Amino acid sequence: ALAGCGDSDASGGDGKIVMGFAQVGAESGWRTANTESIKQSAEDAGFELKFSDAQGKQENQIKAIRSFIQQKVDVIAFSPVVETGWDAVLQEAKRAGIPVILTDRAVDSEDTSLYETFLGSDFVLEGEKAGEWLVENAAESDVDGDGDINVVQLEGTTGAAPAIDRAEGFASAIEADPSIEVTASQTGDFTRDGGKQVMESFLNSEDGIDVVFAHNDDMGLGAIEAIEAAGLEPGVDVKIITVDAVRDGMAALAEGKINFIVECNPLLGDQLMDLAEQVLDGEEVPERVVTEETTFTQEQAAEVLPDRKY
Numbered sequence: 001a002l003a004g005c006g007d008s009d010a011s012g013g014d015g016k017i018v019m020g021f022a023q024v025g026a027e028s029g030w031r032t033a034n035t036e037s038i039k040q041s042a043e044d045a046g047f048e049l050k051f052s053d054a055q056g057k058q059e060n061q062i063k064a065i066r067s068f069i070q071q072k073v074d075v076i077a078f079s080p081v082v083e084t085g086w087d088a089v090l091q092e093a094k095r096a097g098i099p100v101i102l103t104d105r106a107v108d109s110e111d112t113s114l115y116e117t118f119l120g121s122d123f124v125l126e127g128e129k130a131g132e133w134l135v136e137n138a139a140e141s142d143v144d145g146d147g148d149i150n151v152v153q154l155e156g157t158t159g160a161a162p163a164i165d166r167a168e169g170f171a172s173a174i175e176a177d178p179s180i181e182v183t184a185s186q187t188g189d190f191t192r193d194g195g196k197q198v199m200e201s202f203l204n205s206e207d208g209i210d211v212v213f214a215h216n217d218d219m220g221l222g223a224i225e226a227i228e229a230a231g232l233e234p235g236v237d238v239k240i241i242t243v244d245a246v247r248d249g250m251a252a253l254a255e256g257k258i259n260f261i262v263e264c265n266p267l268l269g270d271q272l273m274d275l276a277e278q279v280l281d282g283e284e285v286p287e288r289v290v291t292e293e294t295t296f297t298q299e300q301a302a303e304v305l306p307d308r309k310y
């Protein structure tokens, strides 16, 4: 660990920066790519990484952070599974003098002194881009031609920043067209299986579904399975919009089974290590670092798919 960080430093004194990273879990393709990016970048930067997988549970993340504090790591980074309930453990880190960096997901805390910076996407903007595409493609998206565009929403993990914000951004964008309405919305927990199960129940309970808005590719891919099992053609009989743009999602988009994907970049590792170094060097870092991302149509997905890394 860094000199001056206490008597029993975590690395055994080989001078490496020790980062404790508390990951959400392994719920999606996005998460897998994010974990790989963090591990690779830590190695490239010469950090010692203590990596913990919380399996989607906040209590596990809190335990991991407490253990990082006990081990006197130099810096803690984490992607909060949900937005609320972090103040106590973040106070503990602060009291121990260990800086915390939020990555990917935000916390909902009034005390912004509990973390140094937040690196990640603008999820509200992602939801807006999804909604704007639908507004622009409203005519083709009224699949049953009844004049109403009925959207079912597959939400991410309840209480997670990307689920809250994508729903908000989407809702605000579709206000521009009163014929578009979210008729049902339920969590599929960002997993393929969750998306499949919720879509099966929507297909049974909802009439005239025109569009699925899934908060990530994995749930959209699960919905595709449910739609096909119901004898319908995904992308044609039901339009599908997702967020992430991981390889499997992009392949389904290029194949015509998804209609539009809003990109969310999981490759945050290099920027995270840079920020950690700056913080530990006592440099000023911006409060918020927003990742840049784009969107993909079916044609664009077909073009970039061969070079897609994750």
Ligand code: GYE
Pocket: 027, 028, 029, 030, 031, 104, 105, 162, 190, 215, 216, 217, 218, 243, 244, 264
């Ligand atoms: O969109 C989803 C993942 O927090 C941005 O979490 C991340 C989201 C991502 O499970 O696939």
